[in-house]
Amino acid sequence: MLFLIDLDGTLIDSEPLHHKAWAKVLDLSESYVRYIINTHGIDYILEDYPNSKRLRKLKLEEMLKTENVNLIKNADKFIHFIVNNNINHVVVTNTNKELVEHFKNKVQVLKKLKNWIVREDYKNKKPDSECYQLAIDLYGKKNDHIIGFEDSKPGLAAISCVTPNVYKICRNSDYLKIMEYIKPECRKRFGMPQINLNHMGKKKLKLLKIVFAMAGSLGLVSVLLNLKRGCLTYSERKMDFL
Secondary structure, three states: OEEEEOOEOOOEOOHHHHHHHHHHHHOOOHHHHHHHHHHOOOHHHHOOOOOHHHHHHHHHHHHOOOOOOOEOOOHHHHHHHHHHOOOEEEEEOOOOHHHHHHHHHHOHHHHHOOOEEOHHHOOOOOOOOHHHHHHHHHHOOOOOOEEEEEOOHHHHHHHOOOOOOEEEOOOOOOHHHHHHHHHHHHOOOOOOOOEEOOOOOHHHHHHHHHHHHHHHHOOOOEEEEEOOOOEEEEEOOOOEOO
């Protein structure tokens, strides 16, 4: 299993800090900057500025002045959940290394996450999937079950290229709720037994299929019957946590 996790707006509530910094540097309203970043990315604006490199430097300087960086609700418990259960993971961000280190110093629990892909590690930003593919190449294993965590449209577009199992995060998300949906997907790691079908009669097997099909139709679970392995596996539906 491999968790691919965005940083800004997914683990930490830093998106408003980015918006405020860009608005100040570009002399634009925060609401306009927020809309552009969430729909097209900041490069959409910077295309009209010949001195974009200098503007990026000024924006970084503004961000490094930030004192208060908050986690998304219960993201610290999610991080402990990952570490305590030894779940393979990579934080994949468009943010550069210097600012990432600044965030780590402000939010110490981020240092518990050991694998990171930062802006300097790849060429094409999200929504290009290069960063996530790099994370899989460096830290993934063959036949990994990959689960992604993202918040923005560019990020969701990028991660959807490498896995269909994506949790959409927003400022009001609660990781305690998200963890309850993740646990069934981690059934082996959390001691959730598989249901052996090898010794189950045809009538019982048919009834079991009907029960799980009904559960799936109610939006509770989606079911995958793996008869070749002789066991029943299941996973949660992809959901938006709003």
